[in-house]
Amino acid sequence: MTQLLEVDDLVVSFGALRAVDGISFAVTPGETLGLVGESGCGKSTTALALMRLLQGATLRGAARFAGRDLLALDEAAMRRVRGAEIAMIFQDPGTSLHPLIPVGEQVAEVLRAHLDIPATEARARALELFRKVGIAAPEQRLRAYPHELSGGMCQRVMIAAAIACGPRLLLADEPTTALDVTVQAQILDLLRSIARDSGMAVILITHDLGVVAGLADRVAVMYAGRIVEAADTRTLFANPAHPYTRGLLGAVPQLDRGWDEDLPTIAGSVETALAAKGCRFAPRCNFAYAACAERPPLEAVGEGHVAACWKVR
Amino acid sequence: MARYLRNRIGQSLLLLLGVSVIGFALMHLAPGGPLAVYTLNPTVTAQDIERVKHQFGLDQPVYVQYVKWAFGLVTGHWGYSFFGGRPVGSIVLERIPATLELMGSSLALALIVGVASGILAAVRRNTIIDYATATAAMLALSLPTFWFGLLGIYVFAQTLGWLPAGGIASTGGGGLLDRLLHLLLPMLVLAFVLVAQWSRYTRSAMLEILTQDYMRTARAKGLGPARVLLGHGLRAALVPLVTLAGLQLPLLVGGALVTETVFSWPGMGLLFVNALGMRDYPVLMAILMVGALVVVLGNLLADIIVALIDPRIKLTHV
Numbered sequence: 001m002t003q004l005l006e007v008d009d010l011v012v013s014f015g016a017l018r019a020v021d022g023i024s025f026a027v028t029p030g031e032t033l034g035l036v037g038e039s040g041c042g043k044s045t046t047a048l049a050l051m052r053l054l055q056g057a058t059l060r061g062a063a064r065f066a067g068r069d070l071l072a073l074d075e076a077a078m079r080r081v082r083g084a085e086i087a088m089i090f091q092d093p094g095t096s097l098h099p100l101i102p103v104g105e106q107v108a109e110v111l112r113a114h115l116d117i118p119a120t121e122a123r124a125r126a127l128e129l130f131r132k133v134g135i136a137a138p139e140q141r142l143r144a145y146p147h148e149l150s151g152g153m154c155q156r157v158m159i160a161a162a163i164a165c166g167p168r169l170l171l172a173d174e175p176t177t178a179l180d181v182t183v184q185a186q187i188l189d190l191l192r193s194i195a196r197d198s199g200m201a202v203i204l205i206t207h208d209l210g211v212v213a214g215l216a217d218r219v220a221v222m223y224a225g226r227i228v229e230a231a232d233t234r235t236l237f238a239n240p241a242h243p244y245t246r247g248l249l250g251a252v253p254q255l256d257r258g259w260d261e262d263l264p265t266i267a268g269s270v271e272t273a274l275a276a277k278g279c280r281f282a283p284r285c286n287f288a289y290a291a292c293a294e295r296p297p298l299e300a301v302g303e304g305h306v307a308a309c310w311k312v313r
Numbered sequence: 314m315a316r317y318l319r320n321r322i323g324q325s326l327l328l329l330l331g332v333s334v335i336g337f338a339l340m341h342l343a344p345g346g347p348l349a350v351y352t353l354n355p356t357v358t359a360q361d362i363e364r365v366k367h368q369f370g371l372d373q374p375v376y377v378q379y380v381k382w383a384f385g386l387v388t389g390h391w392g393y394s395f396f397g398g399r400p401v402g403s404i405v406l407e408r409i410p411a412t413l414e415l416m417g418s419s420l421a422l423a424l425i426v427g428v429a430s431g432i433l434a435a436v437r438r439n440t441i442i443d444y445a446t447a448t449a450a451m452l453a454l455s456l457p458t459f460w461f462g463l464l465g466i467y468v469f470a471q472t473l474g475w476l477p478a479g480g481i482a483s484t485g486g487g488g489l490l491d492r493l494l495h496l497l498l499p500m501l502v503l504a505f506v507l508v509a510q511w512s513r514y515t516r517s518a519m520l521e522i523l524t525q526d527y528m529r530t531a532r533a534k535g536l537g538p539a540r541v542l543l544g545h546g547l548r549a550a551l552v553p554l555v556t557l558a559g560l561q562l563p564l565l566v567g568g569a570l571v572t573e574t575v576f577s578w579p580g581m582g583l584l585f586v587n588a589l590g591m592r593d594y595p596v597l598m599a600i601l602m603v604g605a606l607v608v609v610l611g612n613l614l615a616d617i618i619v620a621l622i623d624p625r626i627k628l629t630h631v
Contacts, residue, residue, distance in 0.1 A: 053532055083535035095526040098545055100552075100623055109544075110534045145624045161534065 003064075004029045004201050005050075005169060010061040010071075012042070012049045017274075019045045021225035022061070024298075027169065032195055032202040034216030034233065036209065036248070040270060042225040043205045047171040051088055052078050066168065084114040087162035091174035093154035097146040103154075104130070104142025107161045114165045129160040133190060152183035156190065163194055170195070173205045188215055209252055213237060218304075221245050224273035224280040227298060231305035241307040244281045279309070287311050317628040321616075325609045332605040333383060333598070340594060341375045347395045347592040369395060382598065392595035394588075401595045405581065405603060411481055412580030416569055418496060419503040420558075426504070427511020428554070432542060434512065435519035446512055453509035458568050462502045462575035469498060479577035499576040503568050507561060514557050518550040525549070552623050559615025562608045 005027040012020035020042040027033050035043045048054045050063055050070055063070040065086065073081065082088075090096040097106060107129055108122035117125075123142070130138035133156040146154055155175060162170055172191065176184035192215055195202050204216055212219055213233060220230040221244065229242040240246045247266040268284035276282055282292040291310040298308045348365060351357040366372045370381065385392055391401040434446045453461075470478035476498050477483070483491050522528060523546065531545040566582075573582035581600055588596040620626045 051533055053529060079535045079537065081535070082533055088533045090526060090530065092526060096530045098527040098531070098549070099625065100548055101545075109536065109540075113534060113536050113540070147625050158530075161530075 002029075003027065004031075004066065005203075006062075006064040007046075007050070008062040008064070010046065010049060010063060011059070012045050012054065013058045013060075014056060018225055019057075020049065023222070023225075023227045024061075025220050025227060025230065027201050027203060029168065030195070030199045030201055031218065032192075032204055032216045034212035034219040035203055035205045035222060036207065036212055036219055037222035038207055038270060041222045043222050044173050046222075047088065047173050047203060047205055050171065051082055051086060053082075053088075080114070083110050083162075083167075084165040085167050086169045086171065087165070087167040088171040088173065089155070089158045089162050089175050092178045093158050094146060094151055094178070096158060097154055099146055102143050102145060103149065103157045104144075107157065107164055110161050110164045125164070126160070129164055130157075132163075132194075133157075133160045134186075135160070150183075151179050152187060155179065155183075155187050159187075159190065159194070163198070163200070166198065166200075168200060170200055170202045171205070172202055174207070175204070176211060177206070177208070184211070191215065209237075209248060221248070224270055226280060226308065228281065228309070229305075229307040230298075231302070235302065235305050239302070239305075241301045241305065241312045242281075242309045243285050243287050243311070245307075314628050321613055325613065328609055329602065329605055333386075333602060334379070336598060336601045337379050337382065338375070340592075340597060341378075343592075345592060346371070347594065349592070382595070386598075386602065391599050394596050395593045396591055401599045404584070404596060405599045408579065408581045408584050409603075411578060412569055412573070412582060414481075414496065415499055415503060415572065415578055415580060416565055418500045419507060419568075420565060422500060423504040423507030423511055424558075427508040428515045428547070430508070431512040431515020432519055432547065434516040435523060436542065438516075438520065443516075446516070450509035450512050453505045458502060458506060458571045459575050461505055462499070462572060465498045465502055466575070479575075481579055499572050499578050502575070503565075503572045506568060507565065510557070510561065510564075511554070515550060515554060518553045519546055522546050522549045548622075552619050552626075555615050555618050555622065559612040562611040566604050566607065 003026040007023065007025050009022045009024055010020055011018060011022050023042075023046065025033065035046065037043050045054065045057075049057065049059055050065075052059075052070065052073075052075075059071050061071065065081070068077075068081075070078070070081065070086075097103060104123065104126045107126040108119070111117060111122040111125055112119065115122075127138050127142060130141060135141050135153060135156050141149070141153075146157075149157070159175075170191075175191065176187050179187060188211060191202065191204075194200065202215075204212065206212060216233050218230065218232045219236045220227050221236075221242065222228065223244050229236070229240070229245045231239075231241075236245065237249065240249055244266070247264075250264045251266065253263060266284055273280040273283070278293040278295050279285070279288070282288040285292070289310075294310075296308045296310045298306045299313060301307045301312050347369070348362050348371070351362055351365075363372070370378060373381075382392065389402075391405075393400055394404055430446045434443045437443055466478045469476045477495050479495075481492065481495055483495075527549075528541065528545060531541045536544070569580065570582035570585060572578065573580045574586045577583065581603070585597065585600045587593075588600070617628070620628045
């Protein structure tokens with residue numbers, strides 16, 4: 001199958017700091033890819049780099065999207081991609097919406113930016129989108145301001161704006177992190193049904209493995225700016241190869257574990273990673289040995305399953 | 314809203330009362346008086362002075378004078394000028410258009426230039442543009458208005474001869490072009506300080522806004538740079554800027570005073586300075602009250618506009 005997005009050796013650096021250090025991955029049309037990792041591992045930076053929304057960053061590598069290299073497009077061409085072909089939703093829907101503009105207008109303006117339609121039609125379509133994302137009493141909500149809506153409602157507005165122009169790829173950056181657990185489930189259901197109905201591909205960025213398990217077809221695990229393991233979701237959860245992935249899965253609270261038992265953690269902190277010359281996880285890894293002084297390549301460890309670790313080759 | 318307005322107007326009236334009491338007291342505490350010019354005049358006898366004092370009511374205790382004046386003010390009798398005897402109301406009213414012309418044009422110019430340069434400085438922060446506007450603003454804020462006025466007259470009127478040195482129109486003339494040429498220099502001088510303030514405030518407001526999540530959303534939607542900066546950025550900056558406009562009114566009134574004096578601009582500021590020299594109490598008090606009213610109403614208006622722009626602000630608390 002031809003790829004919708006093919007990221008090839010993407011490097012994002014802020015001065016001397018390499019926030020994303022040569023990652024490659026691909027997304028097929030209609031697929032949901034989970035991008036997992038802890039705070040600061042470069043997953044949000046990757047998404048913002050694909051949208052070319054980072055300021056003061058140097059981008060290297062390539063990101064071929066539907067026959068074009070996103071990293072090589074000029075600003076005007078990139079503007080036509082943003083919001084129309086690739087849309088993005090963010091972690092905190094409350095602050096991601098403009099506080100002084102009615103939410104209906106915030107959805108309508110995407111339509112008007114990309115399609116040549118009059119204001120009345122944009123408003124009618126915004127109403128349609130509000131219905132589609134499950135906003136109750138959509139006619140009244142069009143005129144509401146973000147502070148009058150709940151966090152879940154605001155995220156639905158963000159999703160409505162994101163899907164307004166029928167994008168082929170949605171970058172969802174921690175879309176449920178700032179929401180209550182029950183609302184999280186509703187938003188995930190909504191994203192799942194929209195992606196299924198429209199055939200839209202999704203890159204789901206999250207630190208929450210539960211979210212990934214529920215939504216993603218494939219998962220890529222990032223650590224300190226690199227992808228350390230990638231596989232289809234079932235394989236990754238059943239058979240994690242990389243010690244970091246195993247550590248992450250081990251740190252998920254389990255219902256059948258005693259309430260007085262300590263939650264397993266990964267010792268050390270991510271700060272040690274940038275100093276590491278070879279495998280960046282080695283300073284925190286229980287299995288580290290001499291070979292880890294070299295950077296391990298991402299190599300196949302099974303069918304559609306890759307990992308960057310000398311131990312599991 | 315109605316209750317808020319009622320409370321605010323009540324507060325404003327109290328404020329105006331305070332301004333009038335303090336203004337009246339200060340004026341009478343200041344040495345000299347309207348008749349001081351005559352005390353050294355050999356043709357004016359002491360009896361003459363006493364007689365005139367009695368006529369003007371200046372021989373009565375200050376609080377009696379105040380009550381009489383205040384009663385007159387609210388009933389529409391603003392008194393008569395001590396010099397020339399014309400009714401104060403018409404003296405002040407005929408000066409208002411000239412002052413409005415100067416203030417309005419300066420404020421409009423300051424708004425456009427100040428906001429534009431502030432946005433530019435914020436977007437291009439830590440570049441030569443940012444440093445240049447910062448330096449210009451610092452100069453404008455630290456040097457006195459009259460100095461700029463005199464400098465302007467020296468350069469453009471005296472040395473280059475491009476612009477008239479003062480007045481609102483040429484004697485006998487008064488075509489549109491003539492009036493505009495007369496307006497140009499005082500308008501620029503008065504606008505200079507205002508531009509500096511607008512520019513700095515806009516820059517800091519925009520710098521804060523540019524880092525907000527909703528600005529990233531606007532760019533992620535694929536909106537053009539103008540729409541992102543003005544439609545989303547400046548829209549959010551309007552709230553602090555409108556508040557600034559309200560707070561700037563006293564500065565504007567004060568600046569107009571100096572500018573009108575330097576350029577012999579026949580507005581209320583020049584009238585005030587002349588009346589102050591002669592201690593023309595009724596005229597001074599009338600201008601003081603008009604100025605205070607403008608400032609109070611301006612701030613009230615600014616608060617109402619802010620509430621209209623920002624739906625999160627509800628005008629219920631005072």
